[in-house]
Amino acid sequence: MATVSVNRAVLTWRLAVAWTWLWHFSSDQMWYEIRQLGRVADSYTQGETPAHVLRVIAEKAEMGLGTRVLDIGCGRGSALAYWASVFGAEPIGIEEVPALGTATRELFKCLSISGTVIVGDFAEVEWPDVDLIYIAGTCFSPSAVGELQRRLLQSSAKTKIAVITLELPTTLFDLVDAVSVRFPWGKSMLRIYEPRLNPV
Ligand SMILES: C[S@@+](CC[C@H](N)C(=O)[O-])C[C@H]1O[C@@H](n2cnc3c(N)ncnc32)[C@H](O)[C@@H]1O
Numbered sequence: 001m002a003t004v005s006v007n008r009a010v011l012t013w014r015l016a017v018a019w020t021w022l023w024h025f026s027s028d029q030m031w032y033e034i035r036q037l038g039r040v041a042d043s044y045t046q047g048e049t050p051a052h053v054l055r056v057i058a059e060k061a062e063m064g065l066g067t068r069v070l071d072i073g074c075g076r077g078s079a080l081a082y083w084a085s086v087f088g089a090e091p092i093g094i095e096e097v098p099a100l101g102t103a104t105r106e107l108f109k110c111l112s113i114s115g116t117v118i119v120g121d122f123a124e125v126e127w128p129d130v131d132l133i134y135i136a137g138t139c140f141s142p143s144a145v146g147e148l149q150r151r152l153l154q155s156s157a158k159t160k161i162a163v164i165t166l167e168l169p170t171t172l173f174d175l176v177d178a179v180s181v182r183f184p185w186g187k188s189m190l191r192i193y194e195p196r197l198n199p200v
Contacts, residue, residue, distance in 0.1 A: 044184045048078045049136055049164065053181045053190065055086075057162045060177050060192050061132045063087045068130040070094065072122050072148070073139055077104030077115075084113040091115035092130060094122045123147045129156055137166030138188075153195060161193040168193050171200040 043050075049057075063069065065088035071080050074093025081104075083089040091108070092115060095101040101119035108115045118125050123144065127133075133155060140148060145166060152161055153172060161173065164181070165188050173193040181190045 043078065046075055047136065047139060048075060050183065051082055053164075053183065054079055054082045056179065056181055057134065057190060058083055058087050058089075060179065060190070061160045061162055063089055063132065066090060067132060068092065068128070069132045069134060070128065070130040071134045071136075073136060074104055074117070075100050077107045077117070079134065079136075080104065080115060081107050081111055081113060084108075084115060085111060089132075092118070092128055094118045094120065094125060094127070096121045122151065127151060127155070130159060133159060133161045135161070135163045135166065137164050140166070153199075155195055157195055157197060159195065161195075163191050163193065164188055167191065172196055 057063075061067075063083060067083075067087065067089045069080065069083055069089045070092045071077075072094055074080055074095045077091070077093055080089075080091035080093050084091045091113065093101070093104050095104060095117065096119070098119050101117050104115075104117045107113075108117070116128070133152065135148065137145075149168060149172070152168070155161070160176070161168070168191070172195070174196050175191060176194055177192040179190050180187050
């Protein structure tokens with residue numbers, strides 16, 4: 001008698017596991033997870049900032065709970081998702097490629113992050129007021145860099161600016177910190193600036 005009830009319990013348990021798997025395999029979540037596996041693999045080709053550099057940026061910029069961070073050219077949102085998940089930052093991204101903007105929104109949704117994605121050319125959209133602006137500078141053309149500087153000058157005095165590779169003129173921005181960081185493609189400089197109160 002005892003054997004029968006043990007067998008029934010095992011059978012019930014197996015059915016429950018099978019049901020869970022069936023539910024999982026038919027869900028959007030599963031397909032999302034499969035896409036995420038590819039996502040890790042092509043982080044390099046997307047030119048994303050690796051996690052160890054994101055951590056240095058967060059520490060140098062004193063990121064914490066509720067820090068509003070704006071990533072100019074957020075790509076698929078990996079940097080923003082990391083800062084939101086690990087440091088509790090409030091992420092905002094500007095991205096000109098609509099498919100990448102959608103990927104960022106999907107990532108936020110999957111991780112239950114409440115963030116904002118603005119799809120458009122950074123030169124043409126309105127920038128929200130934030131505590132930290134991040135610029136992975138390698139992807140911008142020289143003409144875009146001029147516009148970038150003009151926009152950065154409009155940010156509030158308390159806004160920190162973290163820039164990879166690009167140098168901002170110290171006549172207009174105070175260089176607060178600079179450190180060498182390693183990317184998959186080689187070493188680069190991370191610079192932290194603040195807008196100068198009295199531009200020279
Ligand atoms: C190298 S990815 C960086 C992604 C992310 N910021 C990171 O560090 O992981 C640069 C992104 O900037 C976007 N981008 C380039 N020019 C832009 C522009 N003018 N306005 C908005 N996004 C732009 C590209 O589409 C690309 O997704």
